Amino acid sequence: MARSVIDPVSRIEGHLRVEMEVSGGKVTDAWVTGGLFRGMELILQNREPADAAMIAQRICGVCPISHAHAACFAGEGAYGITLENGARLVRNILEGSQFLHSHILWFYNLTGLDYVDPTNALSANVADTYDLANAAGTGNSDFAAVKKHLESFIKNGQLSIFSGNWFSRDTFNLPPELDLIATAHYLEALQYQAKASQISGLLGGKMPHIMTSIPGGTTYVPTVEKIDDALMRAIEIRDWVANTLIPDTLAIGPYYTEALGFGKGPGRYAAWGVFNSPSQKPNERYLPAGVIDGKFKLHDVDESLITEYTGHSYYKTESNLNPRHGLTDPEFPEGGRDLEGKYTWCKAPRYDGKPYEAGPLSRMLVAYMRGVPEIVKLIDSTTKTLGVGIHDLESVLGRIVARNLECLYIANLEVEWLTELGKAAADPSTKYFTEPAHETGEGAGMWEAPRGALYHFERIKNNEIQDYQIIIPTTWNISPRDADGVKGPMEQALIGCPVDDVEKPINALRVVHSFDPCVACAVHVNEPATGKHFEVVTNPWGVK
Ligand code: NFE
Numbered sequence: 001m002a003r004s005v006i007d008p009v010s011r012i013e014g015h016l017r018v019e020m021e022v023s024g025g026k027v028t029d030a031w032v033t034g035g036l037f038r039g040m041e042l043i044l045q046n047r048e049p050a051d052a053a054m055i056a057q058r059i060c061g062v063c064p065i066s067h068a069h070a071a072c073f074a075g076e077g078a079y080g081i082t083l084e085n086g087a088r089l090v091r092n093i094l095e096g097s098q099f100l101h102s103h104i105l106w107f108y109n110l111t112g113l114d115y116v117d118p119t120n121a122l123s124a125n126v127a128d129t130y131d132l133a134n135a136a137g138t139g140n141s142d143f144a145a146v147k148k149h150l151e152s153f154i155k156n157g158q159l160s161i162f163s164g165n166w167f168s169r170d171t172f173n174l175p176p177e178l179d180l181i182a183t184a185h186y187l188e189a190l191q192y193q194a195k196a197s198q199i200s201g202l203l204g205g206k207m208p209h210i211m212t213s214i215p216g217g218t219t220y221v222p223t224v225e226k227i228d229d230a231l232m233r234a235i236e237i238r239d240w241v242a243n244t245l246i247p248d249t250l251a252i253g254p255y256y257t258e259a260l261g262f263g264k265g266p267g268r269y270a271a272w273g274v275f276n277s278p279s280q281k282p283n284e285r286y287l288p289a290g291v292i293d294g295k296f297k298l299h300d301v302d303e304s305l306i307t308e309y310t311g312h313s314y315y316k317t318e319s320n321l322n323p324r325h326g327l328t329d330p331e332f333p334e335g336g337r338d339l340e341g342k343y344t345w346c347k348a349p350r351y352d353g354k355p356y357e358a359g360p361l362s363r364m365l366v367a368y369m370r371g372v373p374e375i376v377k378l379i380d381s382t383t384k385t386l387g388v389g390i391h392d393l394e395s396v397l398g399r400i401v402a403r404n405l406e407c408l409y410i411a412n413l414e415v416e417w418l419t420e421l422g423k424a425a426a427d428p429s430t431k432y433f434t435e436p437a438h439e440t441g442e443g444a445g446m447w448e449a450p451r452g453a454l455y456h457f458e459r460i461k462n463n464e465i466q467d468y469q470i471i472i473p474t475t476w477n478i479s480p481r482d483a484d485g486v487k488g489p490m491e492q493a494l495i496g497c498p499v500d501d502v503e504k505p506i507n508a509l510r511v512v513h514s515f516d517p518c519v520a521c522a523v524h525v526n527e528p529a530t531g532k533h534f535e536v537v538t539n540p541w542g543v544k
Contacts, residue, residue: 001028004502008035009512011110013062014519016478018490018512019339022499027508030487030494031339032478034346036519044468049075049215049460052468056456059472060521061208062105065098065200066449068213070456070470075215077443078460079436082280086432087217089421090203092275092286093230094210096414097199100237102450102516103360103407104196107245108189111400111513112182114506115252117172121150121180129177138247139240141184150183171506173255182252185244192240195233199414202230217433222425231418238411249404253386253397260388262497263396263511265489266355268294269362270476272301272455274448275413283370286413287406287448290366291351296391298369303444306455308471309348312341312480319483320350323457324444326469346522348479348488349471357489358452358476359515360403361393374412378405396493396507399514439463449473451516474522477515490515 004027007017015035020027040059044052052071057064069091076082083091129143174182197207203220204210212220273282273289282289282301289301307320316329333342348355356362367375368390382401383389393402424430442459452473459467479488487495490512499505 002502004499004505004508006505006509006512009509009517011113011513012517012519013060014517014522016512016517016519018494018508020494020499020505020508022502022505025498025500027494027497027499030491031343032346032480032488032490032494033337033344034478034519034522036345036522041468041470044458044465047465048463049078049458049465052456052458052465053214054209054211056470057209059470060518062102062518063098063449063451063521064208065094065204065210065213066447066454067456067470068210069095070445070447070449070454071458072213072215073445073447074443074456074458075445075460076434077445078441078458079215079438079443080441081216081434081437083276084217084431084434085278086222086421086424086430087434088276088278088280089417089424090218090220090222090432091213093414093417093421094200094203094213095275096410096417097196097203097230097234098207099410099450100241100407100414101193101196101200103403103410104189104193104241104245106450106516107249107400107404107407108182108186110516111510112186114510114513115172115256116174116182116186117179118150118183118186119154120172120174120176121147121183122154122176124176124180126180129180132175132177132251133181136181136247136251137243138181138251139185139188139244141181141188143180143184146184146187147180171504174252178251178255182248185248188240188244192237195237199230199233202226216435217431219433221432222421224422224425227418227422227425231415231422234411234414234418238415241408241411245404246408249401250382250385253401256397258498259397259400259507259510260392260395262507263399263493263514264394265357265477265493266294267296267394268292268351268354268356269365270301270351270356270358270453271363271366272446272448272453273366274363275410282446286372286409287363287367288370288372289446290370291356292362292365292369293352294354298366301446303446305352306471307350307353309350309482311348311483312343313347314342314345315347323455323469323471324442326457344478344480346475346478346480348482349476350482353482355479355482355486355489355492356476358473359399360406360450360452361399362452363448364402364406365390365393374409375405378409396510396514403516436463449521451518451521452476472521474515474517474519478517478519478522490517
């Protein structure tokens with residue numbers, strides 16, 4: 001038995017520590033620790049719902065739009081109103097542009113380097129690289145120029161993020177030509193992320209942290225010129241995702257089929273649904289709401305079944321409260337971090353008392369089981385091409401396939417929504433805002449961020465926030481054990497993961513990155529009035 005630790009996990013946002021027991025070349029136990037300290041919900045006390053839509057976005061620079069929208073939906077629930085169609089479209093487009101940025105970033109720049117070795121690209125034959133790109137149906141680049149740049153980076157010792165770190169050559173499987181293609185597209189991906197954020201900026205005023213989504217609708221007034229600017233970018237992104245990101249996924253996947261064999265989480269999937277259709281019903285969203293239980297049966301979402309356990313987290317708060325009655329009361333334990341006791345700032349959300357995975361795999365499986373035609377087509381054709389079944393997607397490679405297919409689905413929709421908004425903008429009867437029906441009430445915004453199911457709840461009195469609670473996607477995935485000792489989804493997914501070298505647990509990193517964790521989002525601690533807890537967090541592991 002040996003101990004393997006990844007701390008900090010790099011290429012994510014925030015500070016995450018993964019500690020594993022390894023026996024016989026496999027992970028036999030795992031503890032996932034969120035090590036970041038944050039304050040948010042108390043900041044929202046006594047403010048207006050419109051403030052929450054602005055302030056809550058500051059949780060994260062990667063998924064601020066989802067927080068704006070979940071806060072808006074919570075506010076609209078409290079106000080007793082639903083969105084006008086113009087506002088529905090603007091929100092879908094803003095949310096879509098953020099998803100596209102996030103998904104492209106994740107595949108190429110965050111998890112890509114777990115599979116692609118840019119240094120190996122130096123051995124590529126450029127002519128063969130063009131042949132391979134054409135055979136794979138993926139985008140051509142100036143492969144000779146990229147190779148030359150790589151050579152000069154390496155010669156000058158400037159490899160930086162591309163340096164091999166602790167991953168030796170035998171942990172990578174791609175031929176040099178495919179490494180060169182993927183490295184060229186790594187660089188191209190940066191431009192397409194920028195285009196996606198430009199769409200967010202055009203409709204949202206700026207990015208990150210948009211200015212135009214407020215409870216009741218949007219303050220954005222569509223004009224033909226701005227919609228054309230956004231549409232041009234959306235078409236470029238759609239074409240690049242279809243003709244580069246998807247063929248790259250299908251070209252790289254077969255070299256890592258072993259990643260189909262590990263990384264399964266709890267086998268339960270939750271999605272609150274995202275991108276409203278005209279009905280605005282969660283089950284009819286473009287990515288609908290639903291939960292899949294341990295027997296792979298689909299159910300409607302029941303908010304009352306959500307609870308948060310805190311026995312292994314740095315809180316005094318009572319356990320198993322529904323977030324409508326949730327409290328957050330941080331307390332770092334005297335003895336420091338303890339794997340038998342409290343070992344993370346992350347609470348343990350449970351649905352019907354059980355851990356559930358959140359994220360694109362959950363959304364795509366729910367959409368598939370709800371029979372969304374485009375999703376059924378995408379999943380069936382991809383599993384056929386890869387020669388796998390639907391349950392093989394419950395794996396590391398499955399999460400990659402699910403996120404990238406979802407990226408294509410959203411890229412197509414983004415173009416459709418912008419085209420629709422262009423028509424709506426030309427119609428003077430289109431409405432973008434609804435006044436509150438009342439100013440005392442409560443509402444939950446159950447929505448999705450790129451990383452999964454997102455929940456904001458607020459209770460207001462005379463337009464003033466009395467209570468606010470947030471449960472964020474990564475909190476579901478990196479949650480610790482619960483009262484029954486049942487591990488969180490990422491902890492479960494790590495069990496059985498092959499680790500040949502405890503000092504270089506590349507497959508464990510692949511598991512972790514497959515969830516695209518964001519600890520800035522996941523860990524939420526209310527700042528106590530005294531500020532006392534800042535002292536303890538300077539030494540969060542209790543290291544002497
Ligand atoms: Ni900081 Fe976030 C997303 C949210 S965390 S990125 O997506 O909410 O899971």
